[in-house]
Amino acid sequence: MSFDFEKPLEDLETRIRELTALKESKPEVQTNIDKLSLRLEEECKAIYSRLTAWQTVQVARHPERPSLRDYIAGLFTDFIELHGDRCFGDDQAIIGGFATFEKHRVLIIGHQKGKSVEENIRFNFGMARPEGYRKALRLLRLAEKFHLPVISFIDTSGAFPGLDAEERGQAEAIARNLRDMSRIATPIVVLVTGEGGSGGALGIGVGDKILMLSNSVYSVISPEGCASILWRDGAKAPEAAEALKITAPALLKLKIIDEIIPEPVGGAHRNMDGVMKAVRKSLLKHLAELKGLSIKKLLDRRYEKFAKIGRF
Amino acid sequence: MSFDFEKPLEDLETRIRELTALKESKPEVQTNIDKLSLRLEEECKAIYSRLTAWQTVQVARHPERPSLRDYIAGLFTDFIELHGDRCFGDDQAIIGGFATFEKHRVLIIGHQKGKSVEENIRFNFGMARPEGYRKALRLLRLAEKFHLPVISFIDTSGAFPGLDAEERGQAEAIARNLRDMSRIATPIVVLVTGEGGSGGALGIGVGDKILMLSNSVYSVISPEGCASILWRDGAKAPEAAEALKITAPALLKLKIIDEIIPEPVGGAHRNMDGVMKAVRKSLLKHLAELKGLSIKKLLDRRYEKFAKIGRF
Amino acid sequence: MGWFSWGKKEKNQEAPAKEDLWTQCTACKAMLFKEEWHKKWKVCPVCGFHDKLAARERINLLVDPKSFYEFDARITISDPLKFTDDKGSYAEKAQQACDKTGLREAVVTGRGKLHGLRIVLAVMDFNFMGGSLGSGTGEKIFRATEFARKKRMPLIIASASGGARMHEGIVSLMQMAKTSAALARLHEAGIPFISLLTNPTTGGVSASYAMLGDLNIAEPGALVGFAGRRVIEQTIKQKLPDEFQTAEYVREHGFIDLVIPRKDLRDTLHKLIQYSMNTKVD
Amino acid sequence: MGWFSWGKKEKNQEAPAKEDLWTQCTACKAMLFKEEWHKKWKVCPVCGFHDKLAARERINLLVDPKSFYEFDARITISDPLKFTDDKGSYAEKAQQACDKTGLREAVVTGRGKLHGLRIVLAVMDFNFMGGSLGSGTGEKIFRATEFARKKRMPLIIASASGGARMHEGIVSLMQMAKTSAALARLHEAGIPFISLLTNPTTGGVSASYAMLGDLNIAEPGALVGFAGRRVIEQTIKQKLPDEFQTAEYVREHGFIDLVIPRKDLRDTLHKLIQYSMNTKVD
Numbered sequence A, B: 001m002s003f004d005f006e007k008p009l010e011d012l013e014t015r016i017r018e019l020t021a022l023k024e025s026k027p028e029v030q031t032n033i034d035k036l037s038l039r040l041e042e043e044c045k046a047i048y049s050r051l052t053a054w055q056t057v058q059v060a061r062h063p064e065r066p067s068l069r070d071y072i073a074g075l076f077t078d079f080i081e082l083h084g085d086r087c088f089g090d091d092q093a094i095i096g097g098f099a100t101f102e103k104h105r106v107l108i109i110g111h112q113k114g115k116s117v118e119e120n121i122r123f124n125f126g127m128a129r130p131e132g133y134r135k136a137l138r139l140l141r142l143a144e145k146f147h148l149p150v151i152s153f154i155d156t157s158g159a160f161p162g163l164d165a166e167e168r169g170q171a172e173a174i175a176r177n178l179r180d181m182s183r184i185a186t187p188i189v190v191l192v193t194g195e196g197g198s199g200g201a202l203g204i205g206v207g208d209k210i211l212m213l214s215n216s217v218y219s220v221i222s223p224e225g226c227a228s229i230l231w232r233d234g235a236k237a238p239e240a241a242e243a244l245k246i247t248a249p250a251l252l253k254l255k256i257i258d259e260i261i262p263e264p265v266g267g268a269h270r271n272m273d274g275v276m277k278a279v280r281k282s283l284l285k286h287l288a289e290l291k292g293l294s295i296k297k298l299l300d301r302r303y304e305k306f307a308k309i310g311r312f
Numbered sequence C, D: 001m002g003w004f005s006w007g008k009k010e011k012n013q014e015a016p017a018k019e020d021l022w023t024q025c026t027a028c029k030a031m032l033f034k035e036e037w038h039k040k041w042k043v044c045p046v047c048g049f050h051d052k053l054a055a056r057e058r059i060n061l062l063v064d065p066k067s068f069y070e071f072d073a074r075i076t077i078s079d080p081l082k083f084t085d086d087k088g089s090y091a092e093k094a095q096q097a098c099d100k101t102g103l104r105e106a107v108v109t110g111r112g113k114l115h116g117l118r119i120v121l122a123v124m125d126f127n128f129m130g131g132s133l134g135s136g137t138g139e140k141i142f143r144a145t146e147f148a149r150k151k152r153m154p155l156i157i158a159s160a161s162g163g164a165r166m167h168e169g170i171v172s173l174m175q176m177a178k179t180s181a182a183l184a185r186l187h188e189a190g191i192p193f194i195s196l197l198t199n200p201t202t203g204g205v206s207a208s209y210a211m212l213g214d215l216n217i218a219e220p221g222a223l224v225g226f227a228g229r230r231v232i233e234q235t236i237k238q239k240l241p242d243e244f245q246t247a248e249y250v251r252e253h254g255f256i257d258l259v260i261p262r263k264d265l266r267d268t269l270h271k272l273i274q275y276s277m278n279t280k281v282d
Ligand SMILES: [Zn+2]
Pocket: C025, C026, C027, C028, C029, C030, C044, C045, C046, C047, C048, C049
């Protein structure tokens, strides 16, 4: 899958492919291949360095973009998934468990998106129900009891807007997480890997550090939703995306996030290893810093972190 | 409704009624009425002082026996019912709320039984689902936060054995209550008013004082259930009731309960005012005692209270 | 000072024109004598419909006369994104909201007395940009919560909101976390918080402070929910029942303690505060 | 000392008769070579059915050889009600259970090591009066929990029980409260408790300690529930699905963290303890 704005890349890739096929019979095409490859990389860098907000949304939603399970496989060992909210069910849109990250034992929670139709049904496209948020909170309390730092991976278009979710208290579940996560006495690092969709993202998004991948987005409402309300035209999503300031650089400037983790050239979906390397480096740094703080200091800083957003 | 063993009382009552109807024309029957009334009271006292365990079970289940709402009306002012478990629903088999008892503001929880078919459907015959136990625990936490003593009224044949109750974690809900009630930092007085049915009773039955009305019962299993398992014949319930030692005097002797509140002659269903008076007196005494303790002392004593049951 | 009540305002004006004497119930369309209707705090005497109250009106309903002292009245909207849509800028829109309502934000906060009991009160106003949660709203609620904690006074927040204020983007979203964090500390300090949910309380406000009361109480028929009805219907591809997301429905599902008619609200709150502060029984 | 393992016992005996060499799987009826089956800890190699383990067998499965030190081995049943039914007295029945199992109560408690990590372990034995929770059972679990709290060692309870022991009446019921109270203090002290639910874990045991793990883990196919299947079917007047109250079903409903085959149990527990005690990463 590629985007409209990636057309020049696609063309170059096609030509490189064609030439490579000729290489056997005409070895001299190698020079051309090298030239085109260089151009491809430059073009890719150029395109990805000037993505519009709306283009970034598309990249953030790319179906091949690394999902939670890719991060689990790429960064952690000994993952043990833990199930259930001890109340109603085991939501598969938010999963969690113990894992080992370098020399750190940690607890992971995060939205799980699928890459196939079957997976998307099973994971409900990463849109959690109340039991997902409640499971996350239960695991956070385990992490607190066991003194395990937490890494929370955010990638959701939002909390599931379904009848059953409303009945079982979607609002209450998110609200309680916001309240209680602010006081969970263990370090929490939040990483937005793809879509940070509104309350559904924030519901597992309160922590000591908020990091974003360079092509991820984080927004109070989807650009489509905003466009259809304020522009009365969902097609104006690009304008809304721009106005909402949802990209990592914009959010860093607004002092909402702590760090942008740079993706490899051409986006996370083009280079899984590159992403893992960058994320690993960042997580290690922040975990080390947070583990050095007393719990009191940690919680005071977490409180102040959110208190100062929109302070007068 | 009256029981087989109350036949002599019924006969006397009938004759008194007949004579009373004659009184207008034959005033001299008054002497007879007085005599019979005296005999009625003596007979009643005699019968109720030698009830078998199985007869006590029947009295404890008498449909006219005061239910939670009678106690609320008879003992408290300003009752404000509070709803919901903040998770799934608002079970009507266990209700709760704030109330004022003499000079004490308290929190009440308790099983609610109905007296009509409609009520019994609504209250599910006082058989709670997980959300009932979870609501009770939520209210207990409120009581703890607000420093309100708790009075818990027990009257249930057991937790509801339904598919939905199992799915939503009947076992977990009761277990959590047992654990958390042992540490709720406010005085808890438990009063068994009718049937104390197994885990469904104990689920709101952990406290600092366990009181029983003189004709109530408290048992690990219903006599019918025990009989059908051990005697392989549910009709042997009277034998099982005897063997299980489920009456207030037996439980006082076993040091499981702290006090028997005497019912008026002929049972609670014959004299509502008398029951209220006796319960009021007992609750006042125990609340005063418990409120005099430090929270630490209170919780240490509560722990020891259960620790010593079946100690070697 | 007590805020203007409708009655008071009336006296200061000229005799109203005849058409101003009557109003129509939004729900049952009955024609109502305006003064009567206002005396009943905008509850329809025919069908019981609870119409929206402005923040000042609700404050008058809840606190003792002349007992209210407002906090942070000068806090007004900020525009962190310099947001503009095709109909104009957020700054202009917000100015219009200020002019229309006489408020500077979607919430009025302060302290007052309720039947003599000291309370901290935050009241949202749906007329101000749909009661949306902006950074000014969040900051005022945050400060009121901190005040309640420090002075150990019970907190009441009356919500009326369509949710987060999207014109402030992520800054608005983060007010959910900010206000909830303040409530976490209030809770740890053992101070009661009563959330009053009025029509409507949805989106980011229901998913933060409005659902976090030790006691959640609501007005009859109030719309209470997270996602919008239309979004849900599109998602599940079926029509929702009429009573969906009403206060009564949400109570049955376990998230609201009490549904209280407006006429009883003050007395009920008084009792709840007595229980929650465990004041001496008179 | 390590308890007798099946293999060890075998060696000390005469060559077994031919019919003793084979056993039949309870679930799939396959004929299994007994020694093989025991080596697999009574898991059927054909259908994967996990048969019940005696307490000593499970202890051997879980702890390092010769690392187990038993607690309170002399605690045996008490008979507070002097209970008798028409088939005889509880005292006699209990004596038979002791004779049959070589145990004195339905649980064996002690401390040991699991891959070198110190643990406190309580293992129920279904062969002892259906693993019923009597006062001796409760007291042993209570004491083991207290030991874990005082020594700050993780606690593992392996449950296998039909519920409370009705022959001890209310005293049995109260063991639910007693053991749960001990777990409350263990939890307050920050000590991990892992509950292992094996086939079957029902009634008063599931409604007390078995459901109170920081982590609840179960063996495949284990029956886990509160009320009995027949009672429920009588109540709701419909047949229950086959998978009702299996470990997997209960996991899907949110009450079990993990379903772990017996062959992986020891290693998984080892990892879980490492996480819960946050030991240094090797
Ligand atoms: Zn009307």
